[in-house]
Amino acid sequence: MSPLLDLAGIFVFALSGALQGVRKRLDVVGMAVLAFFTAVGGGVMRDLFIGVQPAAFRDMGYLLVPIAATAIAFFWHPHVERAMPGVLIFDAAGLGLFCAVGTAKALHHGLAPPHAVFLGVCTAVGGGVIRDVLSGERPTLLYDRQLYAVPAMLGSTAMAVLYALDVRGFVATLSAAVLAFTFRILAMRYGWRAPLARGISGPR
Structure with a gap:
């Protein structure tokens, strides 16, 4: 993934975290x-599992972009909240890119496909889990009623399959990312939800 796309995804995720801070x-x-x-x-979670120095601690962009997103949310959060439907489109794109790239990096470091898929999902949704825990919310990953982790898992699995078929690089990353992005957009558009256990109607 190009550094520009990487930072764009980071910006969108950072914006959602800053807005959560405003709401709290x-x-x-x-x-x-x-x-x-x-x-x-x-x-960071993915890189620590793999055993490499996290990219977030090597590049100043990983620090400056969240600071910029915080400043935007701090001064203009009402405008950003009104623009959230559009922001969610970019969030879905970031989800797709991060799950694909996270899986590819894990596979490149020799992890087995199931473990690589797990780390791909962690890359895409791990930051959201940390955000929810720090802000006192139930993590989306544990209650995926809006199908956030499921698209990431689908994209990560597609990346692992393509890697096994020796389809790698930009084509594989784009294909897996588009698959996850499309599934996420369709889930938002049609209100798809993950099923609960039989006889359970939902949280109170």
Whole structure:
């Protein structure tokens, strides 16, 4: 994935974290913490599992972009909230890109496909889990009623299959990312939900 696309995905995720801070009435420091961990938490988790130095600790862009997103949310959060339907499109794109790239990086470092798929999903949704835990919300990953982790799993699995078929690089990344993105958009458009256990109607 190009650095520009990487930073764009980080910006969108950071914006969602900063907005969560606004909703929780956190100060600017709390907003920045949520923005940073939402943006890079998944990638850091993946790199630590793999055993490499996290990219977030090598490139200043991974720090400056969440700070910029925090500033935007701090001063213009009402406007950003109104633009959220459009932001969610970019969020879905970031989800697709991150799950594909995370899986590819894990496979490149020699992990078995099932473990690589797991780390691909972690890359895509791990930051959101950290955001939810820090802000006192139930993590989306544990209650995937809006089909967020499922598209990431689909994209990660597609990436692992393509890798096994020796289809790699840009073509594989784009294909897996588009698959996850499309599934996520369709889930939002048609209100698809993951099923609950039989006889359970939902949380109170």
